[in-house]
Amino acid sequence: MADIAFLLLIFFLVSTTMDTDMGIVRKLPPMPEEKTKDEQVDVKERNIFVVLVNRDNQLLVEGEVMNIKDLRKAAEEFIVNPNDDPDLPAKEQVDVPFFGPMMLTTKHVISLQNDRGTSYEMYIAVQNELAAAYTELRDGLAMRKFGKKFDDLDNEEDQAKKDAIEQIYPMKISEAEPRNVGG
Secondary structure, three states, rough: OHHHHHHHHHHHHHHOOOOOOOOOOOOOOOOOOOOOOOOOOOOOOOHEEEEEEEEOEEEEEEOOOHHHHHHHHHHHHHHHHHOOOOOOOOOOEEEOOOOEEEEOOOEEEEEEEEEEOHHHHHHHHHHHHHHHHHHHHHHHHHHHHHHHHHHHHOOOOHHHHHHHHHHHHHOEEOOOOOOOOOO
8 A cells, every 4th residue: 555655656746747937037247356446337318218117017118108019119229220310329330240340239228117016017028028129139130141040049150140149239128126106
């Protein structure tokens, strides 16, 4: 009887699947050296894409109320600045391996701030839309240049191509500490 119970226990342990939670994939910046001084960096207002989420899960992008479905497209336009709009990030010429000289928005930053009352679902939805904007831009560029999606450039010889695409579209999302907005 004990042997049968033990075999049943082993069977259920082996055949049961464990759910694993997925987190937000972010590469943290390297630790600063101890001797490094904190410097104040001046960032021009046109280089910052401000995304605010209040406790009622309302999205305020660049001072205007926006639907979550429109956030990805707005972020992509900000990152690329296709028409060289003076209100969007400044472009500068950069020599990128595999691509040559390109005009890029190298100093753009997406600033995200949530209220403490923001729901977790809205927080994740905003994070997903911002990450999806970078993913779409990277995938589109990789398909046009190399005929593969960005994530499919996975062997060692493709790593340099991946690095070049990341140089063109570096993920720059700055997340401020949540605060209570409006009381």
